[in-house]
Amino acid sequence: MSLLEVRDLRVTFDTPDGVVQAVRGLSFTLEPGRTLGIVGESGSGKSVSTQTLMRLTPGAKVSGEAFFEGQDLLAMNERQLRTLRGAQIAMIFQDPLSSLHPLYKVGWQIAELVRAHEPQTTKAQARQRAIDMLGLVGIPEPGKRVDDYPHQFSGGMRQRAMIAMALTLSPKLIIADEPTTALDATVQAQILDLMRRLQAEFNTALIMITHDLGVIADLADDVLVMYAGAAVEHADRRTLYYRQHHPYTIGLLESVPGSSVAGERLRSIPGQPPSLIRLPAGCKFHPRCEYVMDRCLTEEPVLHTVLTSQEDSDGSHQAACWLPHTAIGLSPEATEIRQTAATAGRTSEASRALAEKYQKGAVSL
Numbered sequence: 294m295s296l297l298e299v300r301d302l303r304v305t306f307d308t309p310d311g312v313v314q315a316v317r318g319l320s321f322t323l324e325p326g327r328t329l330g331i332v333g334e335s336g337s338g339k340s341v342s343t344q345t346l347m348r349l350t351p352g353a354k355v356s357g358e359a360f361f362e363g364q365d366l367l368a369m370n371e372r373q374l375r376t377l378r379g380a381q382i383a384m385i386f387q388d389p390l391s392s393l394h395p396l397y398k399v400g401w402q403i404a405e406l407v408r409a410h411e412p413q414t415t416k417a418q419a420r421q422r423a424i425d426m427l428g429l430v431g432i433p434e435p436g437k438r439v440d441d442y443p444h445q446f447s448g449g450m451r452q453r454a455m456i457a458m459a460l461t462l463s464p465k466l467i468i469a470d471e472p473t474t475a476l477d478a479t480v481q482a483q484i485l486d487l488m489r490r491l492q493a494e495f496n497t498a499l500i501m502i503t504h505d506l507g508v509i510a511d512l513a514d515d516v517l518v519m520y521a522g523a524a525v526e527h528a529d530r531r532t533l534y535y536r537q538h539h540p541y542t543i544g545l546l547e548s549v550p551g552s553s554v555a556g557e558r559l560r561s562i563p564g565q566p567p568s569l570i571r572l573p574a575g576c577k578f579h580p581r582c583e584y585v586m587d588r589c590l591t592e593e594p595v596l597h598t599v600l601t602s603q604e605d606s607d608g609s610h611q612a613a614c615w616l617p618h619t620a621i622g623l624s625p626e627a628t629e630i631r632q633t634a635a636t637a638g639r640t641s642e643a644s645r646a647l648a649e650k651y652q653k654g655a656v657s658l
């Protein structure tokens with residue numbers, strides 16, 4: 294049994310302007326101790342999906358199923374959810390202040406979490422747990438800093454404190470929503486390294502939500518790419534970085550800082566994501582796609598197995614795109630489509646350069 298199995302999750306919001314189709318039929322599974330990266334631009338549905346699993350989307354209309362150790366999260370009552378949150382599933386947000394109360398000491402907040410879920414723990418024991426956890430995540434002099442308020446911590450320290458809080462009860466799953474976006478590059482690297490180390494130590498499954506494929510290049514086991522509320526590509530990390538199939542994934546890879554060819558400007562995906570109230574017909578990516586074909590304008594592709602190499606024969610590489618493929622590499626038609634685009638100056642050179650970077654070991658895959 295998978296730790297988490299999400300089936301056909303759909304989330305809509307009624308607004309005065311119309312129905313927002315925030316998540317459109319999302320399915321995935323996550324095994325214990327594994328990391329799933331969910332990637333996409335703002336409005337792709339990645340955060341709404343996971344917040345809905347935790348029932349943090351008031352006013353949403355939700356359908357589908359989300360089994361956590363066999364229990365449907367979407368069918369649980371509030372009491373069952375309260376027991377689960379923190380103890381079994383913890384969340385880390387982009388802004389630590391959304392989780393840390395500004396008026397209470399950091400250590401006290403961690404200790405209270407312990408006592409709320411483990412009432413037999415004494416105050417002294419809970420305080421010691423808070424000190425131990427702060428030390429574990431690299432807060433210097435945790436015995437002193439345990440009595441600091443959140444505003445006395447730097448941004449990186451607050452994020453470490455939130456990770457400490459998330460791990461305190463040894464949850465089986467952590468959902469981290471853009472946990473490093475607000476941090477500078479050096480602190481971001483330290484936090485990612487910390488999360489990788491602690492995840493291995495605690496054998497915690499992790500869902501890492503980000504708009505930046507570079508952030509999870511060294512962290513995720515599998516990657517799910519979302520666009521306009523739906524999954525458009527799903528593969529293990531190596532496949533996604535080396536042999537991505539969907540043009541949107543290619544665009545995201547090309548947008549990773551450091552992925553462009555020396556002397557070339559960093560590429561970006563042209564255009565904007567569509568309005569989730571007025572989605573285009575056919576493939577939702579077609580207004581921005583350089584490979585668009587007639588069929589794309591009227592028929593929306595669903596996730597299906599793609600075979601971009603013999604290694605894909607287990608069926609785990611899936612994409613929602615009409616571009617054809619064969620068992621070994623892209624078909625002649627797809628290659629021609631891509632070559633035509635390349636001749637027109639819209640190459641995927643940057644993503645190839647990124648893949649080469651991985652091959653040279655700059656990032657281990």
Ligand code: SF4
Nearest residue numbers: 576579582589614615
């Ligand atoms: Fe582009 Fe068509 Fe594939 Fe959509 S289905 S991503 S428009 S090639």
